[in-house]
Amino acid sequence: GTRCTKMDQMVSNFPSLIQKISIGTSIEGRTIWCMKISDNVATDDTDEPEVLYLGLQHAREAITGTSLIFFAQYLLQNYAGNAAVRELVDHREIYIVPCVNPDGYYFNEANNPSGGGMQRKNRRNIGSDVTGQKGVDLNRNYGSDWADCAGASSACGSSGTSNETYWGASAFSEPETQAIRNLCYARNFVAAFDQHCSGPYYSLPFGRRSYHSMNTADRNFYTAVPALMGKYNGHRAGDSYATVQYEVAGGAKDWWLLGDIETYPGEPNKKGKIYGMTGEAGGGGFWAPSSQIIELCKNLCFQNMQLAFSVGSYVDVQDLNDIALSSAGPSMGFSIKRLGLGDQPVTVSIIPLQNIQTVGTPVTINALPQYGDTYAGAIPVTLHPSLGNGQQIKFAWKVETGGITIYDTVTKIYNPVTVFSDAMESGLVTANWNVSGGWNYTTSAFNAGTRSLTESPVGNYSANDTRIAAYKNSFDLSNATAAYISFWSRHRAENFRDLLRIQVSTNSTDGMNGSWTNLSGRHTVQETNSTNQGRLGGQPALTGIRETWTKEVIEIPASFYNSNQVWFRFEFTSDGTAANDFENDLDDGFYIDDFKIVKSTVPLITLPVKFISFTGSLLPDETIQLKWEAETDAEHDYFEIEKSATGGGFVSINRRISIPPYRIIDETP
Template identity: 30%
Template sequence: MKNRSRVISGCIFLLHLVIASDIYQSIRIFEPTTETINTIGSLGIPLDHMTGKKGVFIDLTVTEDETIELLSRGIQLDILIPDLTAHYKSRNRPALTRDFPLGSMQGNYTWDELNARFDELQAAYPSIISERVVIDQSIEERDIWAFKVSDNPNDDEDEPEVLYTALTHAREPVSMMNLFYFVQLLAEEYGNDPELTYLVNNREMWFLPVINPDGYVYNESIQPDGGGMHRKNRRDTNCGDGTNRGVDLNRNYGYGWGANDTGSSPDPCATTYRGESEFSEPETQAVRDFILSHEFKDVLHYHTYSNVYIHAFGDGSLPDEPDLTALTEIGHEMARYNGYIVGTGLATIGYTVNGDAVDWTYGSEDIISYVPEVGSPSQGFWPSEDEITQLCSDQVHSNKTFAFVAGSDMVMHSYELSEEFILPGEEIDLEIVIQNRGLSDSDGDIEIYLSSLNNLISLDTESYTMSEMDARDSDDFSLSFTVDDAALPGSYSGVIVNLDSDNSFSRQDTIKFLIGQPETVFYDGFENELIHWVVDGDWG
């Protein structure tokens, strides 16, 4: 009987070893020097979610073993969160509204749930969502699949193509949830929302929701309710069966692969292990081959977190002009409403990388590309369930903008008035710059229709025609308007600008201005201290 008890106890112990997950922590390192950061990178600790205060401290996500290793090297640190998985679970709050159906892993879909959700969407909207297209299989022989949203989803039309990818890193599920949110919005608002309808009718939008299915399923197996911290794929790298196993897929692409041991690691057990060679993994091969088989104008490789849009290059160097301006302008438009920072990984977060997807997509294939890092450092890899919908909603404008710029996209870029102050009775010259913000030529005239905002001004022309415009090019034209003599100072007026082109979304913009010259009624600078103010109580 005792022997049988020992056998049962032994089985339970072995089962615990199999399913136990590694402990991940949030740590703070003080007075980080370049040498310290290089040491951290050389240990294979990811720097792509580094936050902090320059020269004072940096915060990192590490394993418990990596914390011990850093301490053994004399690096001063504090442990901010001793167990991130437990932390993510403890602060989770259920979502109260469910217009967007959430999943069972802290609001995120499991592997089975995301497959089922796609089947539901495709069955409900087969006229605009293609069937699942299996592009390859993972190390553990799970399907890596994509699908297209367009008005003829099963046909290859002559329309600009754009690609959105997600879940390269297995512990970043909101990257995938964001894509399902956008697809659901496209489907439900098709025929109702003019912008989304235009995109479905005039773009081929491809979605690759899970690049790393094995890593994601592994996280589900160790933390079924969410919070799994495995990052890599599941290749056997002789590092056990835990989170040390596998290759970091975002260090396995061909551009700059293995350039140094800071931006990626040669250690098979390191979190940023780059693999034995460039494109050694079936998952990165699948992405590469899929991109090469299409003519994508732009690609978004979604990750979490840091609230940034990262463009090339991973070593911190900048693309040549005019691409740098294009990347900056498009990125800033994507960030118009969510306030994300745009730049290289070095400029935005302070880290370098090699062998990543964006560098290969842009550097090797000349395709405009970004890594959106969705969510704040406080939200981390597994935000609370009640935060997921807002995080997804925050990317709608970005996703729309990215699809628009795949084609010709005519916008009013800027304008200049001939006078600083617009006074009654005066004639004012107005120069307007029109830009093809997109990555495709316009292939046709651009019709510009002008009208006054109200009867306080009269225009000398009501329309203007520009000839076809190359991608990312711009042109300008001028007009004049006269301000009514009876216009009251302090009134507002303006010019409404409508842009119409055969292969661009028709847009309307308004140039608004104040009539009259502002007058300073009162001014008090700091140099006067509080001599003009009456202060009650203890203030200041």
């Protein structure tokens, strides 16, 4: 009931952005509602890629419906003030069915009004009268591998009508699955997401792993995109068995990818290939405690946005130049890699932010035909003519494709002092690093040259590992005005469980002993463990899967600039393996290349922006609203808002283009 009220409120508050559409009727006669969110929502804009989200196929998995209502509200309420949300809503058609199984949900509501009801299936009048045993499991009723559970456990699916996974009398026997099927026939979904709970996983095709194999391009999509979606919720991705530890037949995700594929566009009762996946959700049990609801909704909101970006043209951008600039007229290199399922032209430009005099023309890449294709290019700039050694240069890569804009802010230093650098190309690892636990140079992966540094040179790391690589000399930051660590990394590690900490110390004598501070960089995450069951503990680390070489840049906090004996190290740690947890508990680990520590020792020129006011306020949903007023010059394009709990190691919260009023929300203060 509450959900329908919320939907009606959203429709009346944002009538040009959201429609509520009936897609069918449940077995007990309730309407199955779908929300469509897009600009000009009444118009079917065939240029805008379509994405589908389902909640409450399983009626007791309460957060699944709640999180999709939250997602819809987030898109609508932030449309006016958040450029990324606005671009997404303007250039996608987002379909959300928050409650596929209204009868089961109402049954739980009627019998357990304060939560905890155990009805999972729909309410077809079949099966025993014991509470929770009637009905058909909707997510075993789809048409791929339906009722084919040979050699698998009963969680795969069951012919027993009272079983929780009863697959129904025939594929698509149920009006609820028919409604989803017909919606998919009628639309052109590129990807679809089926939200379940609980457990921090993305359960990918295939439900029956021995029956199907995946081509390389699809495998690359199903590796890169779930890794992005899980950046802040600690989800780990794999097929059904790898994640939830049982196989599934007749699930939505497999039918989306494999079922009823049309041979020509618009063929009746057929659909295109839809990149389907199942998401579980963190937190405990089917009915998350109220203390977890907001956090879970935020985590799932980020995930849902990442999937929506990925159904259209969407790319990763990497800044290629060294952090130390030695030329007054450098050519700034970039590479882009296709991450999205669409392929529109990509335009790359540079927004000068500090100490840049002129910028060359933007570069347009017309096509990246295959998933994962890359393109490397460069844009020349000239630096401010009187720029002194040690001064900072700041700019942003602005990457526009299919109506989506991606920014990447870059800091460089003009002729800094190089404290230490290692391209990992020559000699023994012990010439530069004090190592424990197996770190060594390797030829099996590299960003440049032929070698990199890795914590597990032979195969996977082990459980309960601690492996350290420390730069073998301390260094002097007592005269520093800025100091940065820069390196490239590529990694496969169990998300939020197996971690690479980037650490500095001022009281070590060998890089091993002493007390250490974890630094945050561009790609580190530092969530708490409240719903993801991970090991981050609110401290920054690199973790998860990133198979593309990625530049990490870390600002050493100013609190270290009073020490002439600073130590640096990488600390890799893994959790213990757990039964019934995750198949890829152990993985290949981290590769590090082109490592450099630089510092500046001159007084730094500051940005040409004068702040008039700056205020922060705590909103009822536990987010922080920041507002400010400023005088900016004409060259100024946007504000990058960064935060830190310690006065150093700032991480980006958001960006705001330079059109007042300046206002952003920190979703995770």
